Amino acid sequence: MVKSVVSVLSLLAASASAFAPVVVSNQKTVVSSALHAEMSKAVPFVKAPANTAGYVGDVGFDPLGFSDYFDMKWLRESEIKHGRASMLACLGFVVQEYITIPGYTHVDDSNLAPQAVGVSAMLQIVLWMGVLEFWTNKGNVTMETMFSSPDRIPGNLGFDPMGLSVGKSQAEKDEMALKEIKNGRLAMLAIGGMIHHNWVTGEPLF
Template sequence: MVKIASVLALASSAAAFAPSAKPASTTALNADMSKSLPFVVAPTNTAGYVGDVGFDPLGFSDNFDMKWLREAEIKHGRSSMLACLGFVAQQYLTLPGYTHVDDSNLAPQAVGASAMLQIVMWMGVLEFWTNKGNVTMETMFSDPARVPGDLGFDPMGLSVGKSQEEKDAMALKEIKNGRLAMLAIGGMIHHNWITGEPLF
């Protein structure tokens, strides 16, 4: 009897060291981590989009429509690329009838309110036209086939005959250049504000 009790005691003590099966749970310890911020859990709503590196530290993709966010990023990137070009070009080129200014931040004052209002008005018309009148976040993507940033504008036929992988590679280049341009135009503007001198 003593032998049986000893064997049972040893068996029960050995069982204490055996790993127990636990149900899988998603926590910060076993979740996919962000590529860009390795100490933050990767956002799930950005997965599958071209240029996704898991960067959404404020959780915008959890609170807003991801298609709307992508459209906003692409449009801001395109505007910033044009702004960078215009910021530099105006130092060397002056439209006939206008005064040359070295400080690009003074350009709106040089051309006056009418020219600035024309830009705002025509951008509003373009926004209305490209979205077929659906200009609110709730209705902009009521058509499920609408791709964010795709305006059907390809006058040089750069996407003709390209595979989806090649189109995605070009889209990634546009997004990366747009992200860089958003940072660059902010730096250019603040350079002029702080120094009061032309960029070049």
């Protein structure tokens, strides 16, 4: 009699479990959400790089996986500096078509400007940029030593002559940093297009 009761209860428990909430579906949803969260915002069909997370301007774009092999602080410093140089280059590329430094020959094609000013002027740029790089990094100019100090913030050279960051909250500073990064990225593409326009067409930009 007891065995019969136990058997009946076992069958009832087994049949009841068939009508229980489907946990597997929830697990699939959780796994799917986790996988979706790891996907890149910029390129949704590839996984987002883990090492870029938390940086201002991160959209999960690192198709060549540079952040897996190089120090992320060094990469961010490089991006910011190239962006700043490109913004200045875009401005100079246009200005030199209309303004000529006294004593120098005017050229319409900005790509010919280095030839117009000569080797000495170009070497001065390389020399003084090297001095500036050495000074701003206190002599630590290699990737291994540039960020030996944990307080070293990529791109922060303490240069704010107009006091634009004074009295700003961290959120406001991050917003300004994002604007600089986006404009820098645009300028890097722009200066490449401007240079190649002159090369391909043989004509000045404007």
